[in-house]
Amino acid sequence: MSVTVVVGAQWGDEGKAKVIDLLARENSVVARYQGGHNAGHTVVVGTEKYALQLIPSGVLYDHVTPVIGNGVVVDMPTLFAEIDRLESRSISCAKLTVSSQAQLIFPWHQSWDAISEGNLGDNKIGTTLKGIGPAYADKARRVGIRVGACVDLESFAEQVNERATAENIDIVHAGGDALDVERIVTEFVAYAKRLQPYIGDTVGLLHDAVDAGQDILLEGAQATFLDLDHGTYPFVTSSNPTAGGASVGSGIGPRLLDRIIGITKAYTTRVGSGPFPTETLGEIGEKLVDIGREFGTVTGRRRRTGWVDCVMLRHAGRINSLTELALTKLDVLDTFDEVKVCTGYRINGEVVHGYPDRSDVLGQVVADYITLPGWKTELRNCRSVDDLPIEARAFITAVERESGIPIRIIGVGPERDEVLDWTPASIFGGVS
Ligand code: GDP
Ligand code: IMO
Ligand code: MG
Numbered sequence: 001m002s003v004t005v006v007v008g009a010q011w012g013d014e015g016k017a018k019v020i021d022l023l024a025r026e027n028s029v030v031a032r033y034q035g036g037h038n039a040g041h042t043v044v045v046g047t048e049k050y051a052l053q054l055i056p057s058g059v060l061y062d063h064v065t066p067v068i069g070n071g072v073v074v075d076m077p078t079l080f081a082e083i084d085r086l087e088s089r090s091i092s093c094a095k096l097t098v099s100s101q102a103q104l105i106f107p108w109h110q111s112w113d114a115i116s117e118g119n120l121g122d123n124k125i126g127t128t129l130k131g132i133g134p135a136y137a138d139k140a141r142r143v144g145i146r147v148g149a150c151v152d153l154e155s156f157a158e159q160v161n162e163r164a165t166a167e168n169i170d171i172v173h174a175g176g177d178a179l180d181v182e183r184i185v186t187e188f189v190a191y192a193k194r195l196q197p198y199i200g201d202t203v204g205l206l207h208d209a210v211d212a213g214q215d216i217l218l219e220g221a222q223a224t225f226l227d228l229d230h231g232t233y234p235f236v237t238s239s240n241p242t243a244g245g246a247s248v249g250s251g252i253g254p255r256l257l258d259r260i261i262g263i264t265k266a267y268t269t270r271v272g273s274g275p276f277p278t279e280t281l282g283e284i285g286e287k288l289v290d291i292g293r294e295f296g297t298v299t300g301r302r303r304r305t306g307w308v309d310c311v312m313l314r315h316a317g318r319i320n321s322l323t324e325l326a327l328t329k330l331d332v333l334d335t336f337d338e339v340k341v342c343t344g345y346r347i348n349g350e351v352v353h354g355y356p357d358r359s360d361v362l363g364q365v366v367a368d369y370i371t372l373p374g375w376k377t378e379l380r381n382c383r384s385v386d387d388l389p390i391e392a393r394a395f396i397t398a399v400e401r402e403s404g405i406p407i408r409i410i411g412v413g414p415e416r417d418e419v420l421d422w423t424p425a426s427i428f429g430g431v432s
Pocket of ligand 2: 011013014038039040041125126127131132220221222235237238271272273
């Protein structure tokens, strides 16, 4: 039995889904533990591309039980659209189990997301406008409606009606568009009925799997630096993607977590506002966007880009107790003459100790880099360390050394098999 957590080590979109898909071959259960349909998780299998928002990325395998854990906020219209899309492509979602303790998202959450972003003007967070923050706020205020409420449709209709009516008054008062309460109640009762067969005790399910000696994957959405506590507040999401959140959001206690894999690109991206010490504007930034296809899966927004930041990775290693890193999208750097690795920060020429705990300070730092020669070779067909050019190995070794975290998996392309192991045995004698 083993429990593995996959967590984003940057600002999201690191390729978590691809690593989950890779590891899911050997696991019986894949569970999402936080976030909602703000996530966009892409798995590429041959010519087929699957873009998932709520359903765990292990769903593509028949042997996997996909679980939506208690820490997730569930948007039923999106969930059913996703199930329909997958099933129309012959991917069964019959084993999907959604925690009765997970929270539901309703249209008023999306209204509030838009109102609050509108009120912030130039200081807006740049949320996905999916209602994630307001849904988690309702959870914290203890007025949210849980998935479990769907089992009694009459009482569910009453709860939705009550909440929608109350929210409607406040939304109109705040200048938002009035909600059609009756329509929402009717639509959501129908969704609730459809959800019933999927609802279950996921904490019990996961522990039964543990007791049966099965291997479990906990799939993070978003990332360490979007974490509500540890991220670049207020430019964060409203949940805890970090490894502690995996325990809270699944019900699997911390002592059972064996492997905690941080996913990082060979560079960095961020969608939305907030500090970004290694951001590359101009030609290099454009090149990373073009080659890396850095446009959001969910919102289509252009991602901001920068060099890989080992100060952040070191910090992610501490916060998540990372046992290893997966370094993805190394192939995106194939054509660069030089590649950079951020090794430290300075303010007014003075070296900053560690990762600043304040976002305003992070916004002032200047990054220190080491610059390495590019490999100018296509990596896509590399399947072992021996296939990698010496310059690429030197880059990987630099990230490993500067982050202080062993790298185990290297991504050299979007497809399922475009990956290689970077293990102590495989690099023996291979790196100068
Ligand atoms: P996630 O949110 O962390 O699961 O990542 P996304 O799916 O939002 O974004 C990662 C993108 O990079 C997807 O389009 C993946 O297909 C793609 N990808 C993942 N790993 C690699 C890799 O090693 N090389 C390349 N070129 N693309 C990759
Ligand atoms: P995956 O799982 C990248 C960002 C938004 C915004 C901030 C808050 O695909 O890595 P929210 O809608 O969550 O309140 O927005 O968080 N964000 C993501 N950025 N990848 C994601 O998910 C993200 N989910 C949210 O762009 O800056
Ligand atoms: Mg994504």
